[in-house]
Amino acid sequence: MTPLREKMIDAMLMRGFSIRTQTSYLSAVTALASYYHRCPSRVTYKEIQAYLLYLVKHKQLSPSSIRLYFNGLRFLYVNVLGWSANAFLFDLPKRKQRIPQLLTQDEVQCIIQGSPDLKQKTLFSVCYGCGLRVSELVALRTQDIDIDRSVLGVVQGKGGKDRHVILPHSLLAMIHHYQARYTPKYWLFYSVNACRALCVNSVQRYFSAIKQQQKIEKEGGPHMLRHAYATHQLAAGMSLHLLKQQLGHAHIASTYRYLHWLPNESLSLSADLLAGLEVSHE
Numbered sequence: 605m606t607p608l609r610e611k612m613i614d615a616m617l618m619r620g621f622s623i624r625t626q627t628s629y630l631s632a633v634t635a636l637a638s639y640y641h642r643c644p645s646r647v648t649y650k651e652i653q654a655y656l657l658y659l660v661k662h663k664q665l666s667p668s669s670i671r672l673y674f675n676g677l678r679f680l681y682v683n684v685l686g687w688s689a690n691a692f693l694f695d696l697p698k699r700k701q702r703i704p705q706l707l708t709q710d711e712v713q714c715i716i717q718g719s720p721d722l723k724q725k726t727l728f729s730v731c732y733g734c735g736l737r738v739s740e741l742v743a744l745r746t747q748d749i750d751i752d753r754s755v756l757g758v759v760q761g762k763g764g765k766d767r768h769v770i771l772p773h774s775l776l777a778m779i780h781h782y783q784a785r786y787t788p789k790y791w792l793f794y795s796v797n798a799c800r801a802l803c804v805n806s807v808q809r810y811f812s813a814i815k816q817q818q819k820i821e822k823e824g825g826p827h828m829l830r831h832a833y834a835t836h837q838l839a840a841g842m843s844l845h846l847l848k849q850q851l852g853h854a855h856i857a858s859t860y861r862y863l864h865w866l867p868n869e870s871l872s873l874s875a876d877l878l879a880g881l882e883v884s885h886e
Contacts, residue, residue: 632676667697705822707832714818726782733775735833744792
């Protein structure tokens with residue numbers, strides 16, 4: 605490991621960056637060094653701009669991917685090498701503003717009820733019923749279920765923050781039945797090896813297969829269930845501030861984004877959907 609790489613890792617650790625962020629930032633810096641065949645500390649400002657243009661013009665990366673590279677490089681040059689933050693300004697392609705496709709409650713019910721077994725049915729019910737990110741879903745432990753208070757503990761969610769999410773009673777009953785059937789010891793949703801948590805890729809594969817089976821053609825992965833939860837709850841009258849807490853947003857502006865679905869949607873209480881779920885006895 606080079607001294608510069610170690611210094612960058614130490615700087616990210618001190619700021620509490622997630623492993624995923626660390627990996628992305630290091631990959632961006634490594635790619636730049638490989639492109640110019642020299643240490644990043646010897647790459648000039650003009651060369652960085654030329655490299656970003658190369659990513660757009662020749663690699664044809666999306667605006668979001670370009671910004672990921674930019675953020676990794678910016679962290680190195682500003683926070684590690686001491687460049688002025690005001691000087692680290694580059695022309696970047698604008699991100700396209702698109703409204704993701706929203707699942708209706710009927711479609712959510714099709715996904716949950718169309719799941720091939722109790723494990724997947726519970727998995728997607730928890731994802732939707734608590735508005736979880738997929739990374740938070742697979743990281744759930746059995747000890748995170750607080751039966752007495754009917755809450756779910758999300759430990760170290762995005763941004764390294766803990767939070768509690770309200771558990772509907774119908775969902776709590778489903779989880780209890782799932783635990784009795786599958787007897788998870790540590791991870792609530794475990795892999796083939798019971799000592800390992802289910803991976804994100806597995807959840808994505810399950811979701812894609814169910815969508816295809818149910819003939820749901822809207823684009824998106826399991827994160828669609830989180831979007832659906834947020835929008836359905838707002839339509840049902842949940843306050844933005846409570847929804848912000850439920851979703852684990854750092855800023856209320858992130859929660860406001862879900863309002864763009866409401867004018868054209870007539871949605872009933874999402875808890876009614878969960879209450880209507882059948883707990884199958886496999």
